[in-house]
Amino acid sequence: MSTTESRQDIRGPHCVPVTVEINGRGRVVDVEPRVSLLDALREHLGLTGTKKGCDQGTCGACTVWVDGRRVLACLTLAAAAAGHEVTTIEGLADGDELHPMQRAFLENDAFQCGYCTPGQIMSAVKLIEEGNATTDEDISEFMSGNICRCAAYPNIRAAVRQVRDAAGGAA
């Protein structure tokens, strides 16, 4: 352990309360500073929609939004997310009404085992907002951070196209 001078704002190594806004709700979670946002969501807050594939930034299963940008929860420390707005797959639907991208994944059979799907959907919604869904080539390139072990890629692209085109070609 470091011998850092005892400043009040030096936190840990034991559990400390971390305040994060998750899906529009302020949440306080008691975690050690070494705990990732992914583990805080899954193990401490019961939000298991966000998946852990590799835990090293290579698969995209843990994709969430922080302050509206898609990022990887496995390489984000929960403590570093304090004070920021986090959106997870659980925050996407409007009550019982699925997000259009969730519906499009169902309608296009855009998964087999479904393990990568929450991450794919969190990425795909942003992909369209980012304006990089114009061609299939671009969809592949800018979704390449989301690996699908079942190789559902053609149907994932179809789901993205459906939402893009329904948005009035505003991609």
Add this chain to the structure above:
Amino acid sequence: MRPLTYSRARDVDDALALVAAGPDSAFLAGGTTEVDLLRAGVSRSGHLVDINDLPLTAVEDRPDGGLHIGALARMNDVARAPGVVHRFPAISRALLQGASEQLRNMASLGGNLCQRTRCPYLRDGVSACNKREPGTGCAALDGPNRGHAVLGTSDHCIATHPSDVAVALVAFDAVVHTVGAAGARAIAADDFFLLPGETPEIEHPIGRDELIVGIDVPGTPIARNSVYLKFRDRQSYEFALVSVAAAIEVDAGIVTDVRLALGGVGTKPWRAWRAEAALVGGPATEAAFRRAAAVELADAVGREQNAFKIELAQRAAVRGLNQSLKGIRS
């Protein structure tokens, strides 16, 4: 992961004080290297100083045609800044061909320069690795070494430097600005990356308690014609086997100016000084490009699995120069 303490720096002085206070403190920017290597047991940091609240995110055009890039500017934001896209397309392309959209939203330019090699022997935590455990040897010398370096290697380390954008920054004479207890320093990007020699564990000429605050790229008109080409085992989301940043200017068939740097083949982002010298004043022909590339790779040392990179790097250099000449951007 070993236990950690964590603090958030309020400003640059605070960051320096916090990091200096503990012997195992490190800065935390996007965390895409640091958190990964902490979890792998490779990083031994015990205290993280989160620098993400520092106002170092600017990407600015300079009147001389150059750029200022704050250390905390994210890869995506730099890649898509209009001044970067138009004045330094190779920097933009290098960034956009690195990692994934999610990682590029997280990763900072300061962190990018400090990222560690992807050498599997460093990452596995057990193999002989002079970078991780000085004196243990280098398992890559005789082990699987397809991804390893052929330029700038030593008997102590043949790990490849993984950054894409650093290749473009080195090509355009970027300068890395730091602050530390001893004051501010400006370090040429080419000098920011050290050859392994006998001390592969020392990768940069800055102390653990020195903060990168920004990167300046001088005005470089030739960079408007620059290209960055990346050759890899899969089309996206993969590190380079070989990459090239190239920009060339030709007058009446004669090369008047040229910038060339290689990635994926060197123990550091590799400025091809010798090839540049061989080209300037000579004809801008494919044969001349080929000869210059051969000059650059003349001292390359290939091993069992990576010798193919010596030829691949030359072909990549020739293609990069050709595409810059003809204005083909990717």
